[in-house]
Amino acid sequence: MADRRQTRNQIRGPQSALTDFLASNNISAAQISEDYQRRVRAAERTAVAEQTPNPIERNDSEGTSESPEQRKKRKRKETAALAKIKQSKEFARRKSRRTGEPGDDDDSMARDILSEQSRPLPGQLENCEICSKRFTVTPYSKTGPNGGLLCAKCSKDQADGDKKPKAKKAGARIGRRQNQSNLLDGNAQQGASTLVESCIRKVADNINDIEEFGDLPSSLLHRLSQILSKRRALTPRTLNLFLRRELRSINIYDTAKLETDDFQKIFTFMPDLNNVNLRFASQLKDRVLDYTMDRELKIEHLQIDSANLVSDTCWQRLFVKLGPDLKTLKLSNLDNSFNDETVEVLSKCCTGLRRLKLKQCWKMGDGSLQAIGRLSSLEHLSLDFIQETDAEKLLDMIGQVGPKLRTLSLEGFPTADDRILEGIHNHCQHLTKLRFTNNSNCTDKTFSKLFTDWPNPALELVDFSSTRDVDNSNADGPADAIGLASQGFVALMNHSGRALQKLNISSCRHISREAFEEAFADDRVYPKLRELDVSFHTIMDDYLIGRIFRCCPSLKKLVAFACFNVQEVRVPVGVALIGGLKAQERIAVEGGQI
């Protein structure tokens, strides 16, 4: 090589730009490399030479082979080294970092640094602390229990030993994210979930490996369908698992991935269907419904969501065909069809209808209200209109169907006024559920009147969310409060408190603190109340929430979004408080008592 360097005219192999540059400045890269190699070899030799007496040095308590002079000399050297370290920047930095930690004096810290410095560098040889084998130190060599280095095998063993206990710890609890997710679902139960639930989840996890469900009972199929739908895993393939001839009901909550033929397959495979529930049925077309009519299916309970490819004429044919056998009809999110005329046909043909839910059907208007009023056997009615309707027509309808109703839900009637509440008071006497939301006409006085001397037994489910005055220039609303406010709320709790299971009063902004204090006073108990929504009540604070927990022993879920004064509340065990300011760890109170 030296020869080649000297004879510049010879052909050379490729070399780096740096070597070229150095050569042009008359510096030899090969020379530098050789010098470096020589220095490394020298360092290795001295290191080996130093290490041999090392074991004796370390055991200085035993100190048998060390003469007193040698020891004195070594001590002196060590003190000098320690003093030097104490001067160094590294020491100052460590010291500033460690201030406040007990049991760390300057000496021990300096000694730590000294031992680190005297540790062999990568590439050098060392004896393993555990197995005493000689090995080459690498940057990955681990430090043993006594500060010495470990060989590759022992390093690995130790790393494994470190890992295992950690993994176990993580397995004992589910993560914070999952925990918060469960809380948002209102699930704060203690203990393991039921074996049925765990198994269903496991089945859903492995749905692609499952050939058939065997004879799983219908209730379990229903739950499986819910979970698969939520995970958006209901495909034409998984649908086949649910098609069983003998079953009379099918519930698919997400059919968005199914094609028109898949819908037809459902009705082909299950000729005895009596209960059909298909949501997000975007590919359900006229020909599928015509097919069910041809097959003379005796459908009594029908729920279909967003079937916008079904025409009005087809709906009408279906209602004529099913006639008085139809007991339940729930349709939602229809914007392309389902007009007043179709509702007219429905009310003429399906006289046996007990349960009717029509939500977000864009084409329905006043004519539909009149038609629904003629359904004389209705017991459950749920309406959510898009079009603005005449309050008069709504009132007439309540007068006609009200006396038989057991549940009533009215959403999307912004024009409805006090007369509606009066109508409910006068005509409905068998209600267990009442929902009347999104209204800024009805006054607090009428709400209060509704619940005063009402022969209707106590309600189980009440939802008056977003009944309030909306005026940006006057946040407190007029003097005569609009929407469910203090009077109405107290009257409601007096009338229905003992039976109430679910109550939603979110955004009923004009309920005063006094009203809450009265309703949740010491002597009040709402034994059955499980779910309560008090979102957007800015007067809610830790004290009032505490009162609510005290008065509602069965409470499972309390929704309190935008209640900014609810900060450090103590949540009883088994209650999910949703919408707190911070995603804080729940403060569990033993035994559910505060």
Add this chain to the structure above:
Amino acid sequence: MPSLPAFRLSIARHFSSSTSNLTSSQSHTHGNNHGIHPGSSEYVTLVSGDGFEFIVPRSTACVSGTIRRMLDPSSRFSEAVTGRCVLENMSGLVLEKVCEYLCYNLKNKNQTNVPDMDIPPELCLELLMAADYLDT
């Protein structure tokens, strides 16, 4: 049946390692002679369709609603009298897992954020049927 003893062994070993208060034996070696008295004794015996016995504490077994009603002394069912429930429709493998769950449930009774017990995928459908029957 040469393979059966090995299978039984694996069950016994499994339970001695994971749940200390659980033992298993096979029915034709009359399991009731382990100092266990019928009626209101502290332990009850669950028997699988293929003859595997699992002796578990009464409180553990009563996590299952069906077994609790079987063992309810006021019911006068033969199960309540003998302290022995024969679950014809379950294999030993499934019942083993069920027993594991009963213990798991009791162990985590008052804890929050309990993860699901580990269930082998090949067993989950059978176990689901069993769990539905046992009301757990």
